[in-house]
Amino acid sequence: MQKSKFLPRGRKDRTVVMVDIRETKSAKAADHFLQVRPGKDFELLTIMRAMIKDQEISEAEVAATGVSMEVLRDLIDQMKKAKFGVMFFGMGLSMTRGKHMNAAALLTFAAEMNAFTKFVAMPMRGHGNVTGADVIMRWQTGYPFGISLNRGYPRYNPGEFSTVDVLVRGDTDCAFIIGADPGATMPKPAIDHLAKVPTIVLDPHVTHTSRLSRVHITTAPAGIAAPGTGYRMDEVPMPLKPALNSPYPSDEEVVRRIKEAIAEKPDWMTNQPQMIESQV
Amino acid sequence: MELKVIENATCTFCGCVCDDIELHADDMRIHQAKRACILGKSWFLNHTAEKKYPEALIDGQPASLDDAIQVAANYLYDADMPLVYGMSNTTCEAQKECVAMADLLGALLDSHTSL
Known part of the structure; x- marks a missing residue:
């Protein structure tokens, strides 16, 4: 692992604490492992938030999370002593009971830790340029994800406008999917709804989602045959250096052409207002 | 070569x-x-530069890119609540176009982050 001015011994100067519901391979690579009871993430985070401020916690509340009071005290002690802490979190937090509220609890915890030492929170990214999507949406709309533009201005509400929820409730009546394969990863009710409505897919391969879609357009794979920019997980933009020339157009070109085809039609705001007049 | x-x-x-x-x-x-x-x-x-797949598919049948773009634009425009989703395995330049398109449509806009 990288050695630096402040961490001359590399990995030896760093401490990794793994929190999970089961002991995975990553747990073996970590210095400490905390096994939290499934569905108790929010409780554990809230207890830790209280403990950093020396507020009183009952033993029973701590025991319910599956982690002992001594272990937590020790962990908080180490966290406060750290020079720079990072909380990495993934889908285990945001896709279990509590969903985005778990992530919100962790973000608040990270913010509150800054009363003692420098701490940040960073989502672990599975795919290449998810961070870029966050950055671009923040730049263009002011919000990172879960946005609705159907009133003509951006509104943000994860849980209401986030894709899984929208699909499971059956709210959307047309889906445009780019650089993703929800047909292989999402819960079944969400996939069923995607198959029901007209779905448009842009992908370098014919994917599971392409098979249930009305329109599939093959595009050049980004970073391999299409140029552009990609964001690293810590929000550093990187230029992509394509090695091949694809026979297919880039995502950028196809989306721009679809956008231009839509722009030629009359504006929906004046022609198809999405409101029920009797309720206005 | x-x-x-x-x-x-x-x-x-x-x-x-x-x-x-x-x-x-x-x-x-x-x-x-x-x-x-x-x-x-x-x-x-x-990933290769081969032409493994047709340039576009409409209802599972091979189609031209121009037709597919037009059909896609029609579906999106006709929808009351379209959804623009994904944007992870693509470039920032394409993501920017997606946001502009969602704005034009009055659509829902979301990425893998919400998972």
């Missing part, structure tokens, strides 16, 4: 986005991805 070497190429398979990969490629495929991890190697070596 000429072999080219690309220094400091960027790998977009996972969120780490390593930018020190050395790629050896000819016109058709990448033969070597030095310094890439096992995931990065399979990412670079499994």
